[in-house]
Amino acid sequence: MSYRDILVFLDATSDTPVRLELAVTLARQHGARLLGVDVSTPSAFDGQWKDSAAGLQDLFLSQLDRAGLNGEFRIADRDTGAWKALYAHFADLVIATQRHETNADLVLPAVPEEVLLSAGVPVLILPPGWRPRPVGKTIVLAWNASREATRAAHDALPLLSRAEKVVLFEFAPQADRLDSAPRLMADHLRRHGVEVESFTWPDAGDSSPVDALFACLDQEDADLIVSGAFGHSPMAEALLGGVSRDLIRNVSMPILMSH
Incomplete structure (x- = not known):
């Protein structure tokens, strides 16, 4: 299983070369x-x-030629800035960098959150200032048996299937009488050739889901998070639900999110 079309956003910020390299x-x-x-x-x-x-077109085409890849360069509609003008709905995976207040005026405002919530494809978001390192060797899949988490897990299968280690993380899982949702998901992923380890965190009232997830990331020495994105209308003041917003705006490693 592979991604056949990958889209990377390009801009004038200093984060573009490393994003393009990935x-x-x-x-x-x-x-x-x-x-x-x-x-x-x-x-x-x-x-x-x-x-x-x-110089973005020259930078992109030179990297494309050097790597011997097929590809195309496009320019988003700068007048509308709407996600529909950004070509994301023609890709299997989108790669972006989280906005930063020091250069937010250089990048169209739909990137990355409106794209994430509206385009229907997974978005791999890098933190500002990220430096090249392996991505996808050890993956933590944030799981809560929701539609969004299920979508993220399936969207990430091309990465999960190549990982050396996949950890299924769940915060305060329900005590199901018959079957455990994390175990069922682990069994399902094994059908796709993905071996999974489980990491559950009980809710003792002293940690938030995001804090618990960060603790899991540290313990597992992870290099990628896979998570569902919970959000509201893009017209709302808060584009993302609380946990997703905290995660996307504070994480210090790449995160693949689906909505």
Whole structure:
């Protein structure tokens, strides 16, 4: 199982080269076509960032040629900035970087949260300032038997199937009388060739789900989180539900999310 089309967002910020490097690595691993989409705002072409903004196509095509990959370069509609203009609905996986207040005006506002909630494809989000390192060797799958978590698990199967270790994390699982949801999910993933270890955290009232997840990440030495994204209408003030929002805006490692 592989991703056949991978999309990476490109912008004038200093995070783009490492994001593109990861996209190239994943495209080579999966034999995927790589689509680079310029999501720069008009203001990115003024001041100190203008050379980086103007050079995105050359940067992308040179990396594509060097890696021997098939791919295409596209420019998002800078006038609307809507997620539908960003080509995300034509990909199997989208790679983005979480917004940062120091350069948010350089990137179209739909990236990454509106894309995550609206495009219907998984989004691999890197933290600002992330530096290249292996991604997907040890994966923690945040599981709670919800629609969003189920979607994320299936969207991540191409990565889960290649991982050296997968940990199924659940915070305060219900005491089911007949069957345990984590065990059922672990059995299902094994049908896809994914061996799973379980990590459950009881709710003793002294830790939040996110704090417990971070503790699991530290203990397992993970390099990728897979999680469902719980959200509301993109028009709402808060695009993501509380736990998802805390996770996406505070995590210090890559996270693949699906909604």
